[in-house]
Amino acid sequence: MSKRQVTLDEVAERAGVSRSAASRVINNAPHVSRAKREAVRQAIDALGYVPNATARALATQQAGSVVLAISSEDPALFADPFFAEVVVGISSVLEETDLELVLSLATSQRSRARLEQLLRTRQADGVMLMSLREDDPLAALAQQADVPVVFGGRPLGFEPSYYVDADNRGGARAATEHLVAAGSTRIATITGRLDEGAGTARYRGFQEALAVAGLEATRVAHGDFAEDGGARAMAELLDRWPDLDAVFVASDQMAVGALRVLREAGRAVPDDVRVVGFNDIASAAHTVPPLTTVHQPIQALGREMARMLLALLAGEQSSPLILPTRLVVRASA
Amino acid sequence: MSKRQVTLDEVAERAGVSRSAASRVINNAPHVSRAKREAVRQAIDALGYVPNATARALATQQAGSVVLAISSEDPALFADPFFAEVVVGISSVLEETDLELVLSLATSQRSRARLEQLLRTRQADGVMLMSLREDDPLAALAQQADVPVVFGGRPLGFEPSYYVDADNRGGARAATEHLVAAGSTRIATITGRLDEGAGTARYRGFQEALAVAGLEATRVAHGDFAEDGGARAMAELLDRWPDLDAVFVASDQMAVGALRVLREAGRAVPDDVRVVGFNDIASAAHTVPPLTTVHQPIQALGREMARMLLALLAGEQSSPLILPTRLVVRASA
DNA sequence: GGGCGATTTGGGAGCGCTTCCAGTCCGACC
DNA sequence: GGTCGGACTGGAAGCGCTCCCAAATCGCCC
Numbered sequence: 200m201s202k203r204q205v206t207l208d209e210v211a212e213r214a215g216v217s218r219s220a221a222s223r224v225i226n227n228a229p230h231v232s233r234a235k236r237e238a239v240r241q242a243i244d245a246l247g248y249v250p251n252a253t254a255r256a257l258a259t260q261q262a263g264s265v266v267l268a269i270s271s272e273d274p275a276l277f278a279d280p281f282f283a284e285v286v287v288g289i290s291s292v293l294e295e296t297d298l299e300l301v302l303s304l305a306t307s308q309r310s311r312a313r314l315e316q317l318l319r320t321r322q323a324d325g326v327m328l329m330s331l332r333e334d335d336p337l338a339a340l341a342q343q344a345d346v347p348v349v350f351g352g353r354p355l356g357f358e359p360s361y362y363v364d365a366d367n368r369g370g371a372r373a374a375t376e377h378l379v380a381a382g383s384t385r386i387a388t389i390t391g392r393l394d395e396g397a398g399t400a401r402y403r404g405f406q407e408a409l410a411v412a413g414l415e416a417t418r419v420a421h422g423d424f425a426e427d428g429g430a431r432a433m434a435e436l437l438d439r440w441p442d443l444d445a446v447f448v449a450s451d452q453m454a455v456g457a458l459r460v461l462r463e464a465g466r467a468v469p470d471d472v473r474v475v476g477f478n479d480i481a482s483a484a485h486t487v488p489p490l491t492t493v494h495q496p497i498q499a500l501g502r503e504m505a506r507m508l509l510a511l512l513a514g515e516q517s518s519p520l521i522l523p524t525r526l527v528v529r530a531s532a
Numbered sequence: 533m534s535k536r537q538v539t540l541d542e543v544a545e546r547a548g549v550s551r552s553a554a555s556r557v558i559n560n561a562p563h564v565s566r567a568k569r570e571a572v573r574q575a576i577d578a579l580g581y582v583p584n585a586t587a588r589a590l591a592t593q594q595a596g597s598v599v600l601a602i603s604s605e606d607p608a609l610f611a612d613p614f615f616a617e618v619v620v621g622i623s624s625v626l627e628e629t630d631l632e633l634v635l636s637l638a639t640s641q642r643s644r645a646r647l648e649q650l651l652r653t654r655q656a657d658g659v660m661l662m663s664l665r666e667d668d669p670l671a672a673l674a675q676q677a678d679v680p681v682v683f684g685g686r687p688l689g690f691e692p693s694y695y696v697d698a699d700n701r702g703g704a705r706a707a708t709e710h711l712v713a714a715g716s717t718r719i720a721t722i723t724g725r726l727d728e729g730a731g732t733a734r735y736r737g738f739q740e741a742l743a744v745a746g747l748e749a750t751r752v753a754h755g756d757f758a759e760d761g762g763a764r765a766m767a768e769l770l771d772r773w774p775d776l777d778a779v780f781v782a783s784d785q786m787a788v789g790a791l792r793v794l795r796e797a798g799r800a801v802p803d804d805v806r807v808v809g810f811n812d813i814a815s816a817a818h819t820v821p822p823l824t825t826v827h828q829p830i831q832a833l834g835r836e837m838a839r840m841l842l843a844l845l846a847g848e849q850s851s852p853l854i855l856p857t858r859l860v861v862r863a864s865a
Numbered sequence: 866g867g868g869c870g871a872t873t874t875g876g877g878a879g880c881g882c883t884t885c886c887a888g889t890c891c892g893a894c895c
Numbered sequence: 896g897g898t899c900g901g902a903c904t905g906g907a908a909g910c911g912c913t914c915c916c917a918a919a920t921c922g923c924c925c
Contacts, residue, residue, distance in 0.1 A: 251653070257882090286610065302635045549904085552884080565903065589882090590882075
């Protein structure tokens with residue numbers, strides 16, 4: 200390892216020009232004669248020169264990186280395939296730029312502190328913030344941050360200037376309307392975490408649809424988006440409202456759990472109980488029966504977050520974006 | 533945004549000391565009197581000073597970051613929950629340090645080029661490299677890289693100095709032995725991608741176990757680790773060797789697909805056909821029937837990669853690490 | 866051939882921090 | 896009271912790059 204790195208000065212010297220000139224050709228700026236430009240080019244690949252990103256960052260006051268922060272006490276949250284998809288989306292647009300993606304799970308006290316500093320001191324050029332819980336102190340910091348911040352999903356409690364979200368409420372409404380249209384009248388729901396925007400939005404959509412249909416929205420159990428929580432909630436539902444004939448579940452993971460409990464309870468799906476999920480995860484097509492669910496464009500969410508941030512970095516204005524969701528009808532309802 | 537950032541000079545001035553002294557207290561180095569140390573501390577939080585990471589990086593020649601690179605033409609590969617788990621593991625140990633995690637999906641030509649530069653020019657302090665395909669040119673670069681590189685999973689074709697891997701071969705052998713012990717004699721396998729280390733290792737383990745048992749390892753179909761591929765391969769298997777009585781599937785995702793095809797074909801699991809998967813993904817416990825599978829400690833894999841890299845950065849020696857896998861017996865075999 | 870505007874050129878001052886080094890200061894010891 | 900070693904101290908030289916600016920050069924037209 201570790202022969203010293205080639206510097207711009209060496210390139211300049213070899214090419215017989217000044218460092219300024221060499222710098223200009225690297226950033227292909229104007230005011231360099233054809234001849235010198237060529238000389239520098241040759242020197243560059245003769246020497247195998249690669250500009251030092253750190254030095255450049257210091258000189259230009261631009262970090263050359265953006266951070267994706269998932270705010271959560273529970274690191275395992277990230278294990279949800281949802282985030283992986285988002286990352287893929289983000290990465291696909293960042294790859295077209297010279298920006299690096301730094302990932303912060305913001306789990307420990309220490310890493311949260313680092314994130315806060317970062318928000319205040321422009322150690323990164325921009326920040327994408329996801330899955331903020333209600334009352335997360337990061338929210339306030341983000342608002343008056345020194346760097347552009349775009350939110351993924353609308354946080355609870357306030358409306359950030361820049362965010363991209365999926366139409367959770369609309370999707371939930373469509374799902375519930377589907378249940379109503381199919382003839383169900385005793386419709387229950389398993390909610391997600393209600394201290395998150397997506398959880399409440401889906402719950403709200405459910406309520407709206409029932410209100411419009413003139414039905415009661417009293418059959419409610421609360422889950423946490425995860426499979427086991429869904430199973431627990433379904434058991435609770437069955438226990439308290441044995442007459443239910445349909446259930447809107449706020450995530451496919453929970454729906455999988457719910458399906459299992461229903462099967463064990465001897466309720467046929469969709470004949471006795473219709474089930475609709477949310478997310479359209481890969482395995483939704485292969486549950487028994489295949490799960491009717493609300494599809495949301497997760498990669499697109501990531502892509503649009505990244506694009507929005509890029510626009511902000513370029514000094515352009517930008518406004519919140521709500522991505523459409525879409526009901527995918529399969530056998531479960 | 534954008535009141536200028538507080539610099540060390542301002543801190544020093546306010547504390548009435550030299551910049552050198554201020555620097556020393558920040559890095560809590562020796563040779564600064566109790567009094568001055570205190571003065572600087574006060575100035576720091578009066579001013580809200582945060583050191584500029586870029587400047588520090590330039591001065592110390594240390595980037596303060598490590599990169600996790602997933603080498604792949606297909607960005608969607610990362611959507612496999614496997615990587616999310618690895619990231620969680622890595623992140624958990626990095627959080628205890630001052631290192632940032634930068635993520636490179638290394639998909640486009642452009643980002644691969646950036647990664648290559650990085651390997652040559654120490655723009656990051658270390659690199660973790662995963663899922664290298666056979667003949668990936670990155671491999672060679674990584675070997676003579678200017679920064680420490682630890683591999684996640686053993687790449688095909690050569691043995692890197694530093695890697696951590698799961699005992700894929702041993703796990704596959706155990707799984708297959710389990711099938712043999714249960715009395716199956718016409719045992720098939722669905723392999724993963726054979727241009728990856730994990731794929732071949734699992735295939736090898738399968739072959740070994742059958743050889744030891746004196747059985748033929750001829751019933752083979754090739755998959756790609758993904759669910760649909762598993763389904764296709766199972767169909768092929770059933771078509772060519774209708775007499776098979778067990779199948780070792782190199783990933784749970786594929787096993788889910790295989791289970792579906794078996795059900796559709798009217799084969800009872802485990803009565804007609806025993807099935808064992810690999811990975812122990814979350815949903816493995818909830819398939820019908822619940823899937824017997826090989827558990828591998830994915831988060832631990834990430835953790836150990838990060839630890840190994842940290843050790844290397846600290847100048848310590850380190851040697852390859854193989855994490856144990858473990859058969860989890862459920863109903864499918 | 867002289868003059869003028871437009872380009873090109875390279876010197877140099879930073880960006881904010883670390884770290885070497887020479888000098889200062891202090892208490893202790895003889 | 897003088898010496899000496901050791902702990903402080905701050906000046907200054909970088910780390911590698913960008914970019915402003917004054918100076919030099921060029922081409923062109925009359």
